[in-house]
Amino acid sequence: MTDAGRIGRRGFLTLAGAAGVAGAGAVPAAADPQPAEPGPGSRPSTPDRVVYTLPALEFADPARQRLFGDQYESALTDVVGMNTVYAERATYDPARLLSYPPGTFVRAGGGYPAPQRWTRDAAVNAWNAVSLLGPPVGRNTLLSVVDRTDGGLVVQQDNQWWDQIVWVLGAHHHWLVTGDAEFLARAHEIGVATLAARKAQNFSAAHGLFTGPSFMNDGIAGYPEPPWQPGVKSSFVLDYPLTHELMCLSTNCLYHGAYTALAEMADALGKDGRAHLADAARLRTAINRSLWRPDAGTYGYFLHGDGSLDVSQEGAGLAFAILSGVAGPAQITRLLSTVHWEPHGIVNSWPHFARFDDAKPGRHNVVVWPMVHSFFGEALARAGRAELFGRALTNLAELVAATDGGFYEIYDSKTGAVQGGWQTGGSGEPEQFTSQPDQAWSASGYLRMVFAGLFGLTFTADGLRLAPCLPPGWGPVTLRGLRYRAATLDITLRGSGSRVVSCTVDGLPAAATLHPNLTGSHEIRLTLAAP
Template sequence: MDSDAAARESRGVTRRGILGTAGTGVVAGTLAAAGLAGLGATSAHADEPSRAGIPQGNRPGGGRVGYTMPTLAFGDAATQQLLGTAYESALTDLFGINTAYADPGTYDAAKLVTYPSGSFVRAGGGYPSPQRWTRDAAVNAWNAASLLGPVIGRNTLWAVIDRGDGGLIVQQDNQWWDQVIWVLGAWNHYLVTGDRDFLADAYTTSVNTLTARRAKNLNADFGLFQGPSFMNDGIAGYPAPPWSSGINSSFVLDYPHTDELMCLSTNCLYYGAYQAAGNMAQALGHQADAAAHRAAAKSVRDAVNTHLWREDAGLYGYFVHGQDTLAGRLDTSQEGAGLAFAVLLGVADADRARRVVAATHWEPHGIVNVWPHFERFSDDQPGRHNVSVWPMVHSMFGHAAAVAGRADLFARAVQELASLVRSSDNSFYELYNSQSGAVDGGWQTGGDGTESHFTSQPDQAWSATGYLRMILSGLFGVGFTEEGLRLSPTLPSGWGTVTLGGLAYRDATLDITLTGSGGRVRSCTVDGRRSAPVLPAAATGHHTVEIALGD
């Protein structure tokens, strides 16, 4: 047993510990060992808040906000063994391993984290503390934490906010390009919980952050925001140029003109952030501001479709160079996160979304960060942020495949990630080798200026929440509006009947069963009565939803 595994065993958190026997979908008696004493059977809530990490008792917006673990059961035994085991491992990673105490001196600069219990989702088990990282916090809340543990999700979002002279703002660190994804996580959190107090503070934070970024990073000539790509803070994620030899650093901004790049993923996120800010303003009654935010969003979307769309390939390019000698030149590499965001956030219309999902290149073990290999990398020595599978990116694309109506590619994405997890001791690692499927941190320019082999860190929270996103938002199609919860499922052929049991939504609990296959709802019943696949935000109590699907 390695040291990480020994440590997990010592505190009772095994890869199959939270829900019990792998693949059963039944909560068993290991909750106390995992530090989750007091949790019930299928939709579990702690009775006492504690430093250990399970908040209870705070009910902003009137909704249920406890820590919940809905069960997952497939009718097909082999699917249950593969996908059900990975689901249980993902819940263990998120709540049993990476839900931690947010020390106030480090994580509560905004004075908005709820104590007790002060629990938030850290980035991963392999990193030293502190882990006050905007990108990870926003992604984990957006993927799953806000739904499954609303107080935890809210605390995770507030943990990366500062309160300065100008008011609340996403922390102004040296990775400005990923700040605006927080706005998307915050809007999703409001839709999940209905928390009006959160919404008011989140809107102020969003406006202040977008204003700061627009003043410093908008390239008015192109209508695009400058800076590195969402995922790629490492220089291995870029070709030459901007990479060049002779620089002893792995950090992207240490290379000339990287601050001038105009990247697909980053600009898709700006579009989504402005749309979310507009929705926040609308919900708060600020009609003129809502119109202004939506106009800004449209401007970014139009610029992306003008400067990055490749009609010949049915794909978007990776980035537009900003420096004088290359200004306006499009790099045609395939950026996995950017393509996913273009579909998920609506930068691509329905026709383009279908074309993007169909044309995107897959490696043997999934969607990679950027494809193809840059000249300094290869199958034998893959770049850390180049042709490597990051489960978070892969999962975003898997969800995009479901949204675009490709149940076959969605199935491939879910099964591929579950297989990678199974091959790595039911663990969610940071990244994997795209050819072999092995845990592999990839290669990147190190401190001595040569290509160095990096380590893929264990217990990566956004790898786990990415998988949960594919199950919750992809398979079951769980989505939210101000009016309530809406289901748009995608059930691949061969998976059999599947049930999500004990899903908590505000003051209601749902058991959702899917039959058939495909992404078209043929019929739906709620508590035995024919209905649209929706549940009003004001619903209370327990409800059974049965949806029959067809192609």
């Protein structure tokens, strides 16, 4: 990708005419094509005119800069330059909550027709990177999938109900990043209403687990037989009998994370979050009782409605078991020692279901979805596994570099080629699908591995905790110009590993946690060692 194709490195992406906020590299955003009449939740204040700040990633080693730094620039271009678009009010703001300005949100990708009002994509992109890089855009992206009903605000109640709960985690993260008290109150209201609806309709009291398909798999290629069965002429999971009864690892781990997130949000609002914590504890127990496989040292994929366990490996499920706190330390050690890697990364599910093979991999089976791989990459960093984390980030950087910086939806796990995978289609026979280009969550997933994995940016109610994971030989590396609330940070990592040996802020020894009220520009240096 040429320099002309990159977006505002070290600068701001701003609305045209915003004074005093744009530095070198400023890029004007699209103007609002209709009057920006204020509505409920509209916040046309000056800070909202600063849409994005784009920190630079700088490796001292030129070869690493070419591989990781160039793909980082491509990821910023994908999210900011290609997929940040105007939010038509009639489609994306039915609850009248979006802010105009900026009047933009992040769509799912460049290969899909409009509209793209999709809960999972919105929540994942905000959670991955958008809320950090552009808080007003992250806020709009999250609120673009909220509806206003007679009972109040709730995440849109479409037929992919299992997507709704990831919104709570994206919203919780947005509050931790921004400290936005107004958003916190609204997000808590929306999250409580959404979780209550799902518990009333999609909870199995007999198993103590939530029912429905898995986080990633809205396509039937993501499931073995049964619930797949021949003769059904559809790719959509719910068109197959019994799929609504599945109890999946990834989805239940997300519910556990949502309960703990709502408890923390409640506490911050002066409300009682103990019931959420109790629900989380019961759900964690049920997941480990029903889905943990002590004989194999890993988790199964899902329970059938009759309680029998499918023992396939689910990449997103293993990642969320670690990231949501479902898996304990001993379980994490075991599952990371037994997890199956394909040559180009962690796949969606493994092994091949009977109707697929290396020549015709299933669309949601043995293929690399960069978004799933990125969650697993962060989980490796969270577990302190620097060498494995380096492998994961290298896998994705090499896939993207091979397509000249293009972030596609799916890649072949054996060859690394762009691959849409095979799935039962409208004919009732396996059909090869397309891997869509300019996929936002593939790019934001790469950014997640840089921000949350490599630099260990861990946002809490008490501030920004730095818990980096630096593979051997990768340092020094700097993230320059990172905006955290009212502060601008240059963070440099040296050494290798995940244990912070020393931390200095502006040359003075300090803890590796930054106060949320920090202001101004600061230079932070961390030296790392193996645990």
